[in-house]
Amino acid sequence: MTLEEYTDRFTGMLNFDERKGYEGYIVHSERLVEFARTIRDELGYDYLSSVTGVDYLPDEQIEVVYHAYRSQGGPGLVFKVQVPRINPIVPSLVSIFPGADFQEREAWDLLGIRFEGHPNLRRILMWEGFHGHPLRKDWEEPYFEESEKPFNSRWPEGKAFRIEENKPFKKNVQYPPEFTPDGWIPEADTALYSGMVRLGAKDAGNGRSLETDQILVNLGPQHPSTHGVFRMVVSLDGEEIADLQPVLGYLHRNHEKIGERNTYLMNMPFTDRLDYLASMGNNFGYALAVEKLMGITPPERAEYIRVMMAELTRIVSHLFSIGTLLNDLGAFFTPMLYALTERELILDIFEAVSGSRMMCNYFRFGGVARDLPEGILEKVYELVTERLPRKVDELDTYLTDNEIVRTRSIGIGVLPREQAIEYSAAGPVLRASGVGYDVRRAESYSIYDRFDFDVAIRHNGDVYDRYLVRLEEIRQSLRILQQVVRDIPDGEFQTGKPQYQVRVPPGESYGRVENPKGELGFYIVSNGKPNPWRYHIRSPSFINLTAFGEMCKGHKIADVVAILGSIDIVLGEVDR
Amino acid sequence: MYGIGLIKGLGVTLKHFIETYLDDIRWLGRRYYRDESLAERQGPHARGIFTVQYPEEKLPVPEEFRCIPFLVYEVGEDGERLYRCTSCGICSKVCPPQCIWIVRSNDPETGRPIPSPTEFFIDIDICMNCGLCAEYCPFDAIKMDHDYELASYDRLADHIYNKERLSKPVTYYESIRPMNFAFEEAARAEKEAAKEARRKAK
Ligand code: SF4
Numbered sequence: 126m127t128l129e130e131y132t133d134r135f136t137g138m139l140n141f142d143e144r145k146g147y148e149g150y151i152v153h154s155e156r157l158v159e160f161a162r163t164i165r166d167e168l169g170y171d172y173l174s175s176v177t178g179v180d181y182l183p184d185e186q187i188e189v190v191y192h193a194y195r196s197q198g199g200p201g202l203v204f205k206v207q208v209p210r211i212n213p214i215v216p217s218l219v220s221i222f223p224g225a226d227f228q229e230r231e232a233w234d235l236l237g238i239r240f241e242g243h244p245n246l247r248r249i250l251m252w253e254g255f256h257g258h259p260l261r262k263d264w265e266e267p268y269f270e271e272s273e274k275p276f277n278s279r280w281p282e283g284k285a286f287r288i289e290e291n292k293p294f295k296k297n298v299q300y301p302p303e304f305t306p307d308g309w310i311p312e313a314d315t316a317l318y319s320g321m322v323r324l325g326a327k328d329a330g331n332g333r334s335l336e337t338d339q340i341l342v343n344l345g346p347q348h349p350s351t352h353g354v355f356r357m358v359v360s361l362d363g364e365e366i367a368d369l370q371p372v373l374g375y376l377h378r379n380h381e382k383i384g385e386r387n388t389y390l391m392n393m394p395f396t397d398r399l400d401y402l403a404s405m406g407n408n409f410g411y412a413l414a415v416e417k418l419m420g421i422t423p424p425e426r427a428e429y430i431r432v433m434m435a436e437l438t439r440i441v442s443h444l445f446s447i448g449t450l451l452n453d454l455g456a457f458f459t460p461m462l463y464a465l466t467e468r469e470l471i472l473d474i475f476e477a478v479s480g481s482r483m484m485c486n487y488f489r490f491g492g493v494a495r496d497l498p499e500g501i502l503e504k505v506y507e508l509v510t511e512r513l514p515r516k517v518d519e520l521d522t523y524l525t526d527n528e529i530v531r532t533r534s535i536g537i538g539v540l541p542r543e544q545a546i547e548y549s550a551a552g553p554v555l556r557a558s559g560v561g562y563d564v565r566r567a568e569s570y571s572i573y574d575r576f577d578f579d580v581a582i583r584h585n586g587d588v589y590d591r592y593l594v595r596l597e598e599i600r601q602s603l604r605i606l607q608q609v610v611r612d613i614p615d616g617e618f619q620t621g622k623p624q625y626q627v628r629v630p631p632g633e634s635y636g637r638v639e640n641p642k643g644e645l646g647f648y649i650v651s652n653g654k655p656n657p658w659r660y661h662i663r664s665p666s667f668i669n670l671t672a673f674g675e676m677c678k679g680h681k682i683a684d685v686v687a688i689l690g691s692i693d694i695v696l697g698e699v700d701r
Numbered sequence: 702m703y704g705i706g707l708i709k710g711l712g713v714t715l716k717h718f719i720e721t722y723l724d725d726i727r728w729l730g731r732r733y734y735r736d737e738s739l740a741e742r743q744g745p746h747a748r749g750i751f752t753v754q755y756p757e758e759k760l761p762v763p764e765e766f767r768c769i770p771f772l773v774y775e776v777g778e779d780g781e782r783l784y785r786c787t788s789c790g791i792c793s794k795v796c797p798p799q800c801i802w803i804v805r806s807n808d809p810e811t812g813r814p815i816p817s818p819t820e821f822f823i824d825i826d827i828c829m830n831c832g833l834c835a836e837y838c839p840f841d842a843i844k845m846d847h848d849y850e851l852a853s854y855d856r857l858a859d860h861i862y863n864k865e866r867l868s869k870p871v872t873y874y875e876s877i878r879p880m881n882f883a884f885e886e887a888a889r890a891e892k893e894a895a896k897e898a899r900r901k902a903k
């Protein structure tokens with residue numbers, strides 16, 4: 126049965142989205158849950174990739190956009206729900222797709238969409254008690270200047286000023302009504318703590334087991350294992366973890382709001398700052414999304430350059446991830462620094478090509494910023510055929526069979542196959558659980574269909590398998606790179622003339638790439654103006670954390686550190 | 702047997718350790734503080750320890766390296782500064798964090814804009830070193846600098862660069878980006894030649 130036939134079953138409740146430049150279906154909110162169950166159980170769309178709220182201020186409407194895929198691969202299904210902008214209520218899909226959990230909380234937090242039936246609808250990126258919903262179109266941030274860039278005060282009468290001087294503290298912030306900042310005593314996290322599962326209480330005093338008590342432990346926000354500012358509240362029963370809640374948002378800067386104030390091109394360097402270990406990959410995803418809207422494709426050479434950069438990025442990121450994982454396991458800095466040495470050599474290439482080691486800002490709509498400088502291809506060739514394969518083997522030799530590594534990671538943090546799909550896990554986390562889902566194969570983009578490579582896959586879903594998947598992916602990336610260096614043609618590196626103000630026709634688009642951390646998606650709505658109307662990021666690090674609590678249950682605190690390391694998060698992307 | 706993996710791992714570490722000293726011996730005390738040895742130590746054939754003894758040693762930056770932008774001027778016959786910038790404002794429009802301010806003045810007599818900026822500010826605290834300004838300036842008037850040692854004692858007084866502070870001569874530009882410079886000069890010469898040819902044809 127095809128989806129078209131289902132429109133009959135949902136008469137009047139399911140319609141094609143007929144707006145120009147839009148795709149998918151609009152479902153009535155009353156039947157949303159039923160529809161989601163239908164597509165999951167009967168049509169096989171078992172993987173809910175992304176949940177995005179959009180504020181259509183002029184239509185007085187809020188829209189929630191869902192992107193669902195089949196875990197076997199293939200194109201996706203887009204469906205939407207529209208609700209009035211005042212007090213928007215949408216049924217929660219957490220019961221069907223648990224992976225919607227954090228994403229719905231994010232939409233509640235930033236757009237004020239109430240998801241009915243969500244088990245834990247608290248703010249996630251902003252703090253409890255924050256006033257307003259910052260991604261609403263009529264919300265203005267502190268130090269607000271104008272709603273769209275470029276700002277008028279810069280030219281032709283640009284007198285430099287510091288925004289802090291124009292709007293000193295307290296004139297730039299909004300408070301909830303009846304809030305006095307001077308007399309404010311921060312509340313304890315009672316709501317958070319009281320929601321934590323206790324195990325001890327239920328067995329207590331029944332004579333069969335030791336009487337235990339619940340202990341709450343906060344790891345972070347400043348904790349070396351979090352690789353940034355990230356907090357975990359752990360509920361312990363004896364030594365065992367009964368529940369774990371990640372607390373996010375310490376690095377939140379409302380990237381998406383900034384993105385909506387920016388013009389299309391300005392967002393490119395901002396994407397570098399998401400997963401700052403994989404800036405080329407972020408550039409790639411964003412460029413794809415905007416190019417889809419503009420209807421352009423880059424020339425051959427640019428495609429090859431892009432793939433080359435993306436695969437080098439994957440190696441960089443996986444090396445870093447393996448290094449830090451070993452750090453977290455207690456192998457203090459030796460493996461890390463060995464991995465970083467190889468990373469440095471690749472960063473040298475990035476620097477020569479793009480001008481920066483980490484904040485590359487190299488992709489442009491319809492190509493890349495500049496051609497490869499002379500001699501770079503030879504350098505890459507030398508690295509990917511000679512040095513890196515040797516060094517990856519060395520990494521393999523001294524880590525894979527190491528007894529301590531094996532004891533610390535085998536059987537730890539297991540995420541079974543079904544759960545991995547349910548929780549919308551992505552990237553190595555998903556593939557280590559036996560799901561061979563890789564966007565490069567599942568819905569091939571750019572020129573990945575031309576290359577010979579295998580999707581790394583393991584079946585145990587534990588910390589060790591995630592490490593092995595990453596190691597294998599480095600090898601596969603090297604394979605792709607060897608083909609790229611062999612086949613790269615001469616020619617243009619950019620279609621058309623470079624423009625600083627691109628024209629993007631109205632419509633929506635979702636560009637997704639397989640980033641080192643998982644599926645990175647950019648959802649963009651254009652209304653034909655120079656600035657995107659909506660700019661949303663499906664961030665793999667963020668969504669992979671949804672299953673984190675589940676993975677930790679029953680383990681010890683020391684394992685939490687290993688499990689977090691194996692998910693491989695980057696806080697720049699988690700908190701955005 | 703239990704422990705083999707550990708021993709293998711330690712073997713790799715030992716190899717790295719020994720290689721560092723082997724390299725020291727191979728270079729006979731000339732392994733540090735010299736450009737040739739630095740290039741070797743940081744290249745694809747590097748072995749042993751990989752660190753750079755900053756600030757005594759500095760990694761050379763590639764031509765495309767970008768830090769803070771600067772304004773290019775040419776030196777006129779009387780030694781005056783001829784700015785390439787026409788204060789067209791494109792860089793300030795393309796700048797993502799909006800940290801470029803340009804004052805364009807009008808000629809008091811004709812009322813027409815003067816094609817050279819009266820003032821030019823960049824707040825280097827806000828600048829994200831993206832290089833878009835240099836990339837989209839139609840007059841090759843603003844370029845990205847290689848100087849990355851920018852620490853200063855007073856953030857408030859020193860970090861908004863004005864036109865004076867931003868200006869660097871075209872010879873400096875040539876010295877840090879010779880390939881780009883040659884390429885742009887060739888393009889300019891070609892354009893001039895085409896113009897000349899058109900004028901003659903008339
Ligand atoms: S530096 Fe270039 S882009 Fe900026 S105002 Fe001057 S000429 Fe225009």
Ligand code: SF4
Binds near residue numbers: 770828829833835
């Ligand atoms: S480098 Fe980027 S951020 Fe800095 S002044 Fe130029 S455009 Fe602005």
